[in-house]
Ligand code: IPE
Ligand code: IPE
């Protein structure tokens with residue numbers, strides 16, 4: 001891996017917890033619990049590999065539509081995991097940040113989020129972004145609203161101005177988006193940011209996705225040629 005290019009910013013749609021549990025004749029919530037364990041392993045692996053930024057899709061703006069029992073289990077799990085994992089984050093020099101409409105969560109969960117963010121604020125290794133109550137369309141509309149507040153009367157929005165208001169504004173450009181669980185869709189994740197990201201789909205269900213699987217994705221990323229509209233020959237000349 002050493003002489004291959006490494007992505008600066010990786011995003012993961014952690015999908016397949018429910019099916020993983022159902023395959024074991026357990027409730028879907030059992031899969032979410034196993035999913036948290038895997039999240040820890042992947043965060044530690046990314047920190048070790050000196051990836052700058054990792055954005056994980058934990059709860060989408062559409063996931064509220066799930067059965068009440070599953071949603072409330074997830075909320076409790078987030079509170080528990082935030083409390084438990086701060087030590088691991090500090091040990092690995094990881095700075096935690098939430099992106100998403102956090103105001104939509106209970107005040108208890110909002111407090112857990114703020115506390116965990118504060119406790120890791122001085123870490124300068126991996127930047128871990130948890131997308132919770134996140135929707136790509138929400139991110140864009142929110143950014144457009146924010147940006148329009150600062151526009152002169154006849155000024156139109158530009159890509160740069162809008163981008164500077166997205167929740168990812170302080171992060172490196174998204175290089176690689178991974179989705180586990182076999183589905184081949186973006187499900188309203190970082191839709192703007194994924195415009196030129198490399199996409200990687202794994203059939204592994206999230207609780208089965210380990211650091212070896214992550215290595216496969218990084219390996220494949222290293223072999224891809226990112227052309228940004230140019231020809232392959234142009235890119236080969238540039239990198240010679
Ligand atoms: C992803 O796993 C986790 C969340 C959406 C919170 P799923 O719960 O969607 O698992 P499947 O897709 O039903 O197997
Ligand atoms: C996307 O997974 C959201 C997260 C992983 C948090 P879903 O399982 O909710 O996606 P769809 O509904 O199958 O597209």
Ligand code: MG
Pocket residue numbers: 015016181
């Ligand atoms: Mg799913």
